[in-house]
Amino acid sequence: MANARRSADRDSAAYDGRTAATETEEYARNVDTWVNPLMSDVYTALRTAILRGEFAPRQRLIETELTEQYATSRFLLRNALTRLETEGLIELQPNRGARVREISVQEAIEITEIRRVVEGLVAARAAERVTDAEIAFLHDLGESMKAAVQATDMLRYSELNAQLHATVRSIAQHDSATRIIEQLNGQMVRHQFRLSLVPGRPTVSMPEHLAIITAVSSRDPEAAELAMRAHLTSVLDALKAFAGAAATRGAL
Amino acid sequence: MANARRSADRDSAAYDGRTAATETEEYARNVDTWVNPLMSDVYTALRTAILRGEFAPRQRLIETELTEQYATSRFLLRNALTRLETEGLIELQPNRGARVREISVQEAIEITEIRRVVEGLVAARAAERVTDAEIAFLHDLGESMKAAVQATDMLRYSELNAQLHATVRSIAQHDSATRIIEQLNGQMVRHQFRLSLVPGRPTVSMPEHLAIITAVSSRDPEAAELAMRAHLTSVLDALKAFAGAAATRGAL
DNA sequence: GGCTTCAATTTTGTTGACGATATGTGTAAC
């Protein structure tokens, strides 16, 4: 249970305040508001900044600059850097400081391979545990996604995409899997960003997302696992196509 | 490639100096000797101590005591503690110090569920990439395991078990998966220990291990994935039985 | 002109001390 701390703040956001009082109560046990103080402001700020792409890959992160930028001390900053290194977001080299870690296409593929099987597991478990309220929420989410695609609002669609995956995780209540998926996501963000903007991508992924919602809602674990796997297989294929194209162009 | 650093020291040990010169050469590319100096002696020492069970779960880790014990400074010690916390081996509470994190049976089950799918992925990939030399090594490993079981040397069998899994990972060369599996293993050690000593357990797991070796050696990815999954399903069942028995006894 | 060497500067590594918070103990009041 103590394990939920890092995931709770993100998954709870999946519901976005739209749930009724009874449902809120239902989810409350899963939402651990305890925050590790060592997960200081600096850590959170720096992490989101890297995830947003405000620092380029391979860019050096100089301690004194960052202490000014985030108005903090070197002590707290270094603590944050240590954590980010363990998480795999940055690289620390002795006496040479920190760099934003560059994720190769090859590594992005590896990460997606893992996500495929782990999120498949999570989807199956979500199908076993889903409540009526959660089914309703998933339905709404699906409708919102359709609307976003029709309005060709790709940014919104991308957001809803992340929200769908987070919701499935939250339903599954599989703390260990959630932790790992979020760790992997942290390393993928820049690549995901690119992929979600590939033209024609929503045409492929939209039905896959709906299939996940349908399978989980019909409480069919096998179907849910297959639907989630199919979706991530499609992501994987897109990534491999990208890698292949890059290799052909001689960019690798 | 920079990603292999944390896994190299453990996977390289899998071969235990028993390989011929040509094979050693073959594996050399996979053994990255670069060590992050921030992964200081303190970190390694403390980590292995926790993994060996030298500190009981929930036991408090007092900074001044540890600095004496490991003859180091508080600075380096805290760095190590921060890393161990991110890794999930210990818990840090504000102004209340560090504790060894206790893994519940429930959590052990969750972790094994993840291992099942991720190690399945790794086994499939190992079957795709395995070389003749590696097949020979796997064969020897299988023979050693049979010998250990016949000699009822459970400690040796347990070691070889870990070595088999590490070897499969090494063959697969899936850095991201390796990293995650080893992270999960770190949290499981105390439970694994108990399980490996359950009477009659080798009778169940021995044929499963041999099936993994056979499937990988015949370069059949699907069979390898299924064999690995079957093995970890069996581990999972044993864990669930243990959890059920504990619940019946009122121990939970 | 290109290469090496050396020093100045930047940047990181480490230490010790001090302040803040929690915990344990003893005393007094009920």
Place this chain on the structure above:
DNA sequence: GTTACACATATCGTCAACAAAATTGAAGCC
């Protein structure tokens, strides 16, 4: 005899200064 409060101690959190290492730039040499 029990509870509540206050004090003392242990432990963690933070900082600022110092030491060590690497990078950068310029000068000298081939």
